Amino acid sequence: MAHADLVASLREAGVNRGDLVALVVTPALGYGLAAAGRTWAVPGVAAEVGRADEALRPRWVTWSGQAAARLAADGVRLATGWDIAAAHRLLFGGWRADPGWAWARIRRLDTDAMPASGPPDLFGMDEGDGTDPVAPDGHLRPAWTGGGWADRPDRIARWAGLALTTAELQREALSGLEDRPMALPTVRAESTAELLCAELSADGLPMDRAVAERVLTSLIGPRPRSEAEAASLRAARDAEVLRHLPAGVTADLRSPVQLRTLLGRLGMDVPDTRAERLRALRDAHPIVGALLEWRKAERIATTYGYAWLDQHLGADGRLRGAWTGSDGAAGRMTASAGLHNMPAALRPAVVAAEGHVFVRADLGQIEPRVLAAVTGDPALTAATRDDDLYAPVAAQLGVDRPTAKVAVLGAMYGQTTGHGAQALRRLSTAYPVAMAYLDSADRAGQAGRDLRTYGGRLIVLTAAEPRSSSRAAAYGRYARNAMIQGAAAELFKVWAVTVRARCASLGARIVLCLHDELLVHCPGEQAQAVARLVDDCLREAAGRWAPGCGVRFISDTAIVRSWSDAKHGT
DNA sequence: GATTTCACGTA
DNA sequence: CGTACGTGAAATCC
Numbered sequence: 296m297a298h299a300d301l302v303a304s305l306r307e308a309g310v311n312r313g314d315l316v317a318l319v320v321t322p323a324l325g326y327g328l329a330a331a332g333r334t335w336a337v338p339g340v341a342a343e344v345g346r347a348d349e350a351l352r353p354r355w356v357t358w359s360g361q362a363a364a365r366l367a368a369d370g371v372r373l374a375t376g377w378d379i380a381a382a383h384r385l386l387f388g389g390w391r392a393d394p395g396w397a398w399a400r401i402r403r404l405d406t407d408a409m410p411a412s413g414p415p416d417l418f419g420m421d422e423g424d425g426t427d428p429v430a431p432d433g434h435l436r437p438a439w440t441g442g443g444w445a446d447r448p449d450r451i452a453r454w455a456g457l458a459l460t461t462a463e464l465q466r467e468a469l470s471g472l473e474d475r476p477m478a479l480p481t482v483r484a485e486s487t488a489e490l491l492c493a494e495l496s497a498d499g500l501p502m503d504r505a506v507a508e509r510v511l512t513s514l515i516g517p518r519p520r521s522e523a524e525a526a527s528l529r530a531a532r533d534a535e536v537l538r539h540l541p542a543g544v545t546a547d548l549r550s551p552v553q554l555r556t557l558l559g560r561l562g563m564d565v566p567d568t569r570a571e572r573l574r575a576l577r578d579a580h581p582i583v584g585a586l587l588e589w590r591k592a593e594r595i596a597t598t599y600g601y602a603w604l605d606q607h608l609g610a611d612g613r614l615r616g617a618w619t620g621s622d623g624a625a626g627r628m629t630a631s632a633g634l635h636n637m638p639a640a641l642r643p644a645v646v647a648a649e650g651h652v653f654v655r656a657d658l659g660q661i662e663p664r665v666l667a668a669v670t671g672d673p674a675l676t677a678a679t680r681d682d683d684l685y686a687p688v689a690a691q692l693g694v695d696r697p698t699a700k701v702a703v704l705g706a707m708y709g710q711t712t713g714h715g716a717q718a719l720r721r722l723s724t725a726y727p728v729a730m731a732y733l734d735s736a737d738r739a740g741q742a743g744r745d746l747r748t749y750g751g752r753l754i755v756l757t758a759a760e761p762r763s764s765s766r767a768a769a770y771g772r773y774a775r776n777a778m779i780q781g782a783a784a785e786l787f788k789v790w791a792v793t794v795r796a797r798c799a800s801l802g803a804r805i806v807l808c809l810h811d812e813l814l815v816h817c818p819g820e821q822a823q824a825v826a827r828l829v830d831d832c833l834r835e836a837a838g839r840w841a842p843g844c845g846v847r848f849i850s851d852t853a854i855v856r857s858w859s860d861a862k863h864g865t
Numbered sequence: 866g867a868t869t870t871c872a873c874g875t876a
Numbered sequence: 877c878g879t880a881c882g883t884g885a886a887a888t889c890c
């Protein structure tokens with residue numbers, strides 16, 4: 296089939312807006328597509344798929360974010376997707392989501408004998424009936440899951456066909472989930488978030504190298520010109536700490552064991568040498584303060600130093616890492632290259648490109664608001680009408696705001712210590728529906744019963760084997776936290792993909808997602824429009840994620856040149 | 866050489 | 877005795 300006919304072919308096959316169309320991408324031979332029981336092998340013209348997306352707006356089925364990554368590399372940004380790995384993670388939990396595994400689980404095949412997803416077994420494509428991707432036992436053949444489909448057009452098309460049927464089975468399973476009516480829309484958002492992740496990985500975060508180097512210089516000194524110079528700088532930093540020791544006494548500061556022994560010899564008995572522990576001993580010995588300073592610099596030097604910059608900051612001024620749409624637990628996005636844990640000191644280096652700005656928006660008090668939405672607790676829902684949710688909660692409980700905040704957070708995170716006990720009882724009286732929900736999650740965690748978040752994500756707890764009451768309590772905390780964190784992640788992703796869709800025409804691109812914060816990069820003249828759109832998108836997202844819940848979500852939105860720039864309001 | 870532990874940054 | 881992630885170095889396992 297000539298690629299120019301793609302739109303016509305899909306039309307002829309009866310593809311309408313929102314219909315599932317499977318798409319597999321191989322760099323060498325092009326694309327494979329499947330829809331409505333038909334398959335195509337398409338020579339690799341990325342733009343043609345882009346045109347089909349605009350003309351027909353189907354929902355593109357992919358096995359994983361890899362396809363989206365290849366498309367993004369070709370400059371193609373699809374509107375919506377059905378990501379089999381994302382749907383699988385939501386349905387079944389856990390990290391593993393390769394095609395063979397997703398295929399087996401949705402068909403309830405026996406997975407006990409399945410090999411771990413290791414290096415693919417590439418022989419066997421031609422042995423026996425190896426041309427059939429499905430083995431007699433119903434599993435996908437390793438030769439196919441390992442990429443053996445990518446070398447011939449007919450196999451590429453066949454692979455797309457398998458993706459389509461897998462996605463259809465997933466859709467069916469999601470529709471049948473008891474008490475989780477939002478599972479299907481959630482998977483759609485999660486899938487499109489995978490497209491966003493591919494773009495985040497490809498685009499990177501704008502960063503000013505000169506500013507970054509200045510920050511590093513101020514924290515750890517100038518860039519060492521050689522390995523020897525690096526070593527002597529390191530030694531000089533160590534000496535600042537070691538000079539507090541009596542003559543003849545020394546230790547490797549990088550070794551927690553040696554450090555603990557050393558502190559013991561100086562009369563400070565500590566169970567570990569964490570910063571928080573050391574801070575309490577600041578006045579006990581002059582070495583402690585020096586040690587804390589050393590730790591701070593050492594962290595920057597080893598993890599976020601010049602090597603980090605060289606490794607992840609491209610010549611185009613973009614800091615790139617790998618993004619995944621969902622972690623293995625509650626479903627938050629993850630990013631590598633330090634994008635999610637960059638020290639605040641380096642944020643001034645995150646600067647918009649020439650003529651551009653960032654619209655920086657973060658959700659306020661997202662977790663208690665999400666709790667109100669997923670439980671429908673009327674009193675807590677009423678509290679979300681306030682910009683500061685903790686103010687009405689404090690009034691309701693008859694305590695001050697800090698106490699109210701600690702109590703609410705403690706209830707969501709399972710904190711049992713401190714003087715939260717009494718406030719907790721009052722919480723149960725004031726917000727019985729919300730608190731019962733958390734209690735029930737806690738009990739399920741302790742008992743090892745699986746849970747599903749509001750959007751249907753499976754929280755696996757059956758594997759948990761508590762051998763002590765403290766262990767059981769830990770699973771209880773994990774469970775109640777996962778229900779909140781997971782639901783918050785679901786709302787966040789609906790928000791993010793909405794922003795992605797609505798802002799694209801303004802030349803705006805999301806460049807960072809940080810659990811409850813969006814950083815959108817856009818031309819300066821569009822800043823106001825994008826900022827308004829981001830806020831509108833939050834209302835739209837909340838309305839689609841939890842229709843009619845009545846919960847108010849708020850965003851602190853600001854136009855800034857640098858990520859570190861102060862936000863208005865607070 | 867691979868895996869676990871410790872520590873610490875972010876939310 | 878709030879959880880999640882990614883990371884780097886040391887410690888430990890095999």
